[in-house]
Amino acid sequence: AQSVTQLGSHVSVSEGALVLLRCNYSSSVPPYLFWYVQYPNQGLQLLLKYTSAATLVKGINGFEAEFKKSETSFHLTKPSAHMSDAAEYFCAVSRPGGYQKVTFGTGTKLQVIP
C-alpha cells in the first residue's frame, strides 16, 4: 500500500521568508507524487507533479519540489513567501499504471505573517 505523511498540520512563515512544507512517502514501487493547493471554498489545484523524469520539479506560483529516493521525501519549497500563498497544501502519491487510488496526505495549512 502507498501512503504519504505530511509533517506539521500548521506552518507559519513571515512574508518574504522561505516556505518549506514536508512530505514523506511510502510506496513499494517508484511512485508518482503530487502537490496540490486549496484556497478557501475552492477545490484542490495541482501545483506540480513528479512522474519519474527530473527529480527537481517546478510548479506554478514559484513552487518547486525535489524527489529524494534515499530519504523517501518530496518536500515543497518556495524561496520567498507571499501573502497570497496562505492556503492548505496537500501531498499525494499514486502507483504508476496501477488501479490503486491516489492517496492524499492530511494537509498543511500555511499562514503567512506580514
Place this chain on the structure above:
Amino acid sequence: KAGVTQTPRYLIKTRGQQVTLSCSPISGHRSVSWYQQTPGQGLQFLFEYFSETQRNKGNFPGRFSGRQFSNSRSEMNVSTLELGDSALYLCASSLSLDQPQHFGDGTRLSIL
C-alpha cells in the same frame, strides 16, 4: 478546456432526506473520484470510478453510493442524511487512475 463542474454549489437539507450530487468531468477524462472534506476529518476518499466501474471505495457507510455514466459524468447519492454529513463534497477527474486529478469547486452540503 472546461474544468470539472459540480452541481449544485450549495445545498441545504434536513435530517432523513436524501441528496444527489452531480459531477461533469473534463472532456476525455474517464476516471472520477469523490471526496468528503470536513474541518474535523479533513479530506476523506469516498469512491472512484473508471469507465463506469467502481474501482476503489473508501470507508463510508452504505448510505453513500455513486455511479458513473457512459459519458463519464458521475453522481453520488447520500440517503437518510445525518447532521454529520454536512461537508464539502469534492469531485475530481483524471485521464486514468494514476494521473493528476483535477478538482471541481465542490458542493457545500449543510444538514439542518
